[in-house]
Amino acid sequence: MKIAVYGANGYQGKLVLAELARHDIDIVLVGRNGARLREAATTAGTVGAEQRVADTDDHDALVAAFRGADAVINCAGPFTSSGPAVISAAIAAGCHHVDTAGEQLYTKAVFDTFAGEAERAGVTVVPSTNDGCVPGDLLAHLVAERVQPIEEITVSHFVTGGGGFSRGSLRSAVETLDAIKAGGLTYDDGDWRIGTPARHTSITLPDTPQPADVVKCPLSEVVTIPRHIAVRHVESLVDAAIAAQLDTPLTPQIIDSLPEGPTEEDRRTQRFTYLIDAVGRDGQTARGILRGHDTYGITAVIAVEAARRLVVDGAKPGVLAPAQAYDPTSFLSFLAPHGISWTITVSDTSTLQQ
Ligand SMILES: NC(=O)c1ccc[n+]([C@@H]2O[C@H](COP(=O)([O-])OP(=O)(O)OC[C@H]3O[C@@H](n4cnc5c(N)ncnc54)[C@H](OP(=O)(O)O)[C@@H]3O)[C@@H](O)[C@H]2O)c1
Incomplete structure (x- = not known):
């Protein structure tokens, strides 16, 4: 090959x-x-x-x-x-x-x-x-199999540690800053729209009593999920603290002066949690939790x-x-030895783990 x-x-x-x-x-x-x-x-x-x-x-x-x-x-x-x-x-x-x-x-x-x-x-x-869209889209598919019919899916990303963004990620953020500031696309009733306000402004992470502030963020999962899941509303959110990092104006000169990307040691310290929250039209809920480390390595x-x-x-x-x-389960299982773990909890409290 x-x-x-x-x-x-x-x-x-x-x-x-x-x-x-x-x-x-x-x-x-x-x-x-x-x-x-x-x-x-x-x-x-x-x-x-x-x-x-x-x-x-x-x-x-x-x-x-x-x-x-x-x-x-x-x-x-x-x-x-x-x-x-x-x-x-x-x-x-x-x-x-x-x-x-x-x-x-x-x-x-x-x-x-x-x-x-x-x-x-x-x-x-x-x-x-990448680290977000593939596991997020695959996990959403597995979550959706357990809640039918679905009213909404919310994808949210939380990242800690890790030495920040690579220069290339910052260049991509600068080139698409207007979309980021507008919160990106929301999927609503069969079409994608820009400028729709978020339904959620906070999300409660697993094992954390206090909800975390989140803001809309243009993740690709909003584009991919409705292609294989019948759902009325999909939005994507990110920890407000991560979004705030892009409030500082970045010029090409500033970006050029930064390191190419996080060091290997920084990457080892990074942890991410991506959540897929689904709500059925009958009010049933299910949550997919995906955890891993080192976004660039994965x-x-x-x-x-x-x-x-x-x-x-x-x-x-x-x-x-x-x-x-x-195949969602096969690909996610392949990622397990690379530090990716996932669970799905349905509101009747049954939990699947990998
Ligand atoms: N979860 C995510 O969203 C995720 C995760 C990982 C990576 N990424 C994305 O992956 C991309 C790469 O990141 P990176 O850190 O590797 O960036 P980087 O170190 O700046 O590398 C960018 C590469 O693209 C080339 N390039 C840039 N503009 C080009 C153009 N107009 N024509 C031809 N080649 C061009 C550069 O070539 P030269 O050296 O010749 O300039 C370089 O080889 C970024 O967009 C980043 O956001 C996204």
């Missing part, structure tokens, strides 16, 4: 390279700068791997760079501006495509723009194969496994949500 990594020399790209090398998968490093690709190959321990230079404004060069690969993992953010060119080239080269994007409007645009093209080419595109594991499964197991051609492309 051969997998091409676009944006291979970035912080996330190098973690993906190292993860691919652990699986003994043939790698093609792709990016817009040859010197930076060579340096990344050394850092990630993939010196013998093929390297190809292609910029996102040169479609033919990108197609040539991807040709011969079974799948492309795109780690080059911000995705809103450059991601569509990479998908278009991957489809033209006959490659499956996944990416590490956390940009909600980009994820929505991928479904709106590329579904037909990918289907006709016989390839599968799964956007947002994103590398998830993106590689997401691409690998598309190649080995196959999935329907087109643009798919994680739960449409992968």
